[in-house]
Amino acid sequence: MDATANQRLVAVTLDAASLGPASPEVEHERRVAIYDLVEDNTFAPEGGVEGPFKLHISLVDQKLALKVSRESGDEVVAHLLSLTPFRRIVKDYFMICESYRSAIRTHSPSQIEAIDMGRRGLHDEGADVLVERLRDKIAIDKPTARRLFTLICALSWKG
Template structure:
């Protein structure tokens, strides 16, 4: 039986700041910049995040891409280094590519497609997003504990790192 964390523990097992590495992303349109900001805001507002073996949270996260690897640099609230995990992007590469393709189709469909066609594409987009989130959770297993909603928001940010405009 898994113990349910008390309120004090739950408040510590979370992110209070998230930063995307400026060197890993390119500046984009105001709409894309806004989407990134909203994704970070949503993630900070509601998340479950705790490096395995560390209960000193809350945490700050710096996400970057270094030599085609995803880097999770985790610090404490005051900035003290907690842990850095470097993950291969290979397991995520196809789903990120698929996600971008379906998003492109979705944005094109909004211009001319019927509501039912748009809804069908959006359902597919959500399915691919969920798949990417599950893969990310698997990659973080044994390293960082996250719930599915947090994994979904993190996957959005991983995609933001890949977006080159």
Template sequence: MEQASSETVATNDRLSEITLDSASIGRGNANIEHEREVAIYDLLDGNAFALEGRDEGPYKLSIGIVDDRLAFTVFSADKPSDEPIVAHFLSLTPFKRIMKDYFLVLDSYYQAIRTAQPSRIQAIDMGRRGLHDEGSRVLMERLEGKIKIDVDTSRRLFTLIAALHWKG
């Protein structure tokens, strides 16, 4: 019988650096800025990220919006070259309704945490998490066959995509 070890196996199927295209970032409020910082920190702390059919990790990822498309530009973290390994451009259309609803719920959530009863805050937060889960599922579907990510990585990437969309 094979025993499981508590030691973590080092893997190259991960992100070691993440940047957001500064031209794509809308200056948001302090809450959105904080969510973006936490998402990046959590992503770098633990993630699963692999290019389909390639083994050139660990990776550096740049996320931006180019010509109304979501751009995932992937670089090798081990090579000093500024030339990307691959760039994937995804239509934003599947995210538009989710983003619109997500921002409406976020606005309600941030207003509620100031004055609302805990039960109201919890109800709004459940709606926010549901939309967040839906957005992360759509992201995983859109990346299928291109980039393999786990659920936690997808959720955190969705937070960063939302931060790019935030108009304040």
């Protein structure tokens, strides 16, 4: 088996107790983000640990908890990350997503595209912060970081 095939996630779960109430649309976005993440990702805990891996994401004492285990279920590592570096980005991301949903109904395609470019920029910024926060802990690529940022937003959603 190719070494990179072991440096990936095969399952991602979100702690139900950490999730706020969600509309069917938000639930769908969560499921799609998890599906996309599992389909294509690069995920390698530091130390050369063999995978593939499962990831359980939750909130613990206002911190992001990432529990990594092997596909077999054997725990590999757990990390707690402060959410403080993400707060402004997540808040702005939620605001621009709401603007985007409103714009779809009433704005021109060029206005919608401009709002979407801003949304993508914030998404990239959140992914960059996540890569930095995981440095020396877990190696991830940009697409994986973007998908994980989506899940951080899902956990931050308060309905």
